[in-house]
Amino acid sequence: MTTPAATAPLRRDGLGWYLYGVAAADEASARLGAGLAAGAVQGIDLVAEGPLVGVTSRVSLQEFAEPALPERLRDTTWLEQMIRTHEQVLERVLEDASVVPCRFCSVYRSEAELRRFLSERREVLQAALDRVRGRVEVGVKAFIDRDRFAAGRARQNEDVRQQETQVSSAEGGRAYLERRRFEQLVASELERFRGEAADRLHTRLLAAAEDGLALPLQAPELSGREEEMVFNGAYLVTADRGAFEQALASLGRDFRDDGVELELTGPWPAYNFVPEELGAE
Amino acid sequence: MSMSEQQTLRQQVTLIELVDRVLNKGVVVSGDITLSVAGVDLVYVGLRVLLSSVATLEEPRERISATGATP
Numbered sequence: 001m002t003t004p005a006a007t008a009p010l011r012r013d014g015l016g017w018y019l020y021g022v023a024a025a026d027e028a029s030a031r032l033g034a035g036l037a038a039g040a041v042q043g044i045d046l047v048a049e050g051p052l053v054g055v056t057s058r059v060s061l062q063e064f065a066e067p068a069l070p071e072r073l074r075d076t077t078w079l080e081q082m083i084r085t086h087e088q089v090l091e092r093v094l095e096d097a098s099v100v101p102c103r104f105c106s107v108y109r110s111e112a113e114l115r116r117f118l119s120e121r122r123e124v125l126q127a128a129l130d131r132v133r134g135r136v137e138v139g140v141k142a143f144i145d146r147d148r149f150a151a152g153r154a155r156q157n158e159d160v161r162q163q164e165t166q167v168s169s170a171e172g173g174r175a176y177l178e179r180r181r182f183e184q185l186v187a188s189e190l191e192r193f194r195g196e197a198a199d200r201l202h203t204r205l206l207a208a209a210e211d212g213l214a215l216p217l218q219a220p221e222l223s224g225r226e227e228e229m230v231f232n233g234a235y236l237v238t239a240d241r242g243a244f245e246q247a248l249a250s251l252g253r254d255f256r257d258d259g260v261e262l263e264l265t266g267p268w269p270a271y272n273f274v275p276e277e278l279g280a281e
Numbered sequence: 282m283s284m285s286e287q288q289t290l291r292q293q294v295t296l297i298e299l300v301d302r303v304l305n306k307g308v309v310v311s312g313d314i315t316l317s318v319a320g321v322d323l324v325y326v327g328l329r330v331l332l333s334s335v336a337t338l339e340e341p342r343e344r345i346s347a348t349g350a351t352p
Contacts, residue, residue: 019310073324080296086303101307117311128308139298218297265298271306278308 017047017108018059020089020101021269022118024129025053027097044089047111049118052125055093056114064107090269098133100125101269124278132274135210135236136267140248141218142201142231148259149193150186155257160185197260198231201251208247209235211273230260234272241267300324 025048047054062068072078086104093099108114118125153160163182170178198214206212212235220228237244245264252262304324 022308079324083296083299083303087299101302103305103307103309104303106310121311125308215301218301265295268302269307271302274306274308276306276309278310 014061015058016061016064017045017054017056017111017114018064019106019108019114019117020055020057020086021093021099022102022125022129023053023055023093023097023099024126024133025051047114047118049115050122052118052122052129054114054118055089055099057089059107061107061109064105069105087269094136094267094269098129098135099269100128100132100274101271121278124275128274132236132270134239135270135273136239136241137270137272138235138237138241138244138264138266139268140201140205140231140233140235141229141263141265142197142255143225143227143261143263144190144194144197144230145227145259145261146186146190149190150259152257152259153186153189157189160189193258194230197255197258201231201255201262202233204247204251205233205235205244208244209237211236213272215272227261234268236270236273239267 043057045056045058047056063072083104090099090101108117150160154164155161160182163178163185166178167175167182202212202214212233215232215234217229217232220226235244248262248264255262
């Protein structure tokens with residue numbers, strides 16, 4: 001394990017400690033330390049303080065301190081690289097050790113401040129580590145294809161089927177009105193279905209997980225998909241994920257006729273299952 | 282859409298997943314420098330710009346294959 005003092009470059013005053021996350025020393029020191037020493041991830045310093053290890057990199061304070069940071073955040077190339085690095089470091093740690101992820105851009109100006117954080121917040125950090133030990137976070141999103149939903153409803157629901165028949169038999173202006181009525185009927189069915197589907201998905205997935213929460217839906221321009229998102233959830237699952245993936249596959253089959261597609265992401269460090277604030281001492 | 286464009290799009294989608302976690306979740310430490318709410322907003326503004334440039338690559342739209350449970 002490297003101590004920051006041993007690797008401190010010449011311009012020590014200009015460098016701070018970027019904290020990616022916190023791991024347990026008993027897990028992190030052996031396997032992870034060996035992996036990092038072998039050069040698996042460049043430029044990572046493990047700062048051990050009692051039973052905890054801070055996973056850090058030395059960064060330029062000029063780059064991260066005001067007033068440079070807001071300017072940097074507008075640079076999407078820099079930003080994307082930083083966000084990906086943050087995640088890659090934590091994913092590397094996650095291969096060998098449990099980790100409490102820290103939020104993007106958590107930087108200490110001095111090693112003493114970093115060590116004080118690790119030692120003063122030891123109990124809450126250990127409790128957070130115990131909760132995520134042997135577990136990972138996965139994300140589940142559900143998207144609905146409106147056309148496939150309408151087709152599925154026409155098969156299952158008498159009102160929708162009749163209205164669909166009206167549309168195909170009507171002509172001229174009448175056809176337009178029938179088409180409008182059909183679309184309204186599908187829209188109201190979809191409105192009801194959205195909530196039901198989200199509830200059913202979350203209940204079944206939660207039963208197969210250690211913990212879970214429903215997250216806000218992502219806006220279409222951010223989700224990167226044309227279909228409407230109807231559910232977005234995060235789950236804390238055992239590292240093997242067997243039971244959870246079975247539940248997910250079964251839900252995928254159940255919802256297929258409704259035009260719903262499920263998307264699994266992860267494994268992630270347990271971002272959604274660590275305390276946001278560590279609380280007062 | 283070409284393979285490389287699909288690849289780009291998928292990477293962007295993953296980036297959003299990342300951003301939602303890395304920026305909004307995880308422990309807020311009592312660091313000397315931490316990102317303010319205004320800083321987080323700036324990040325999202327930047328990302329929208331990034332993604333809208335990807336969206337123009339997207340025509341004609343095609344489905345991104347899911348990595349999830351549906352066969």
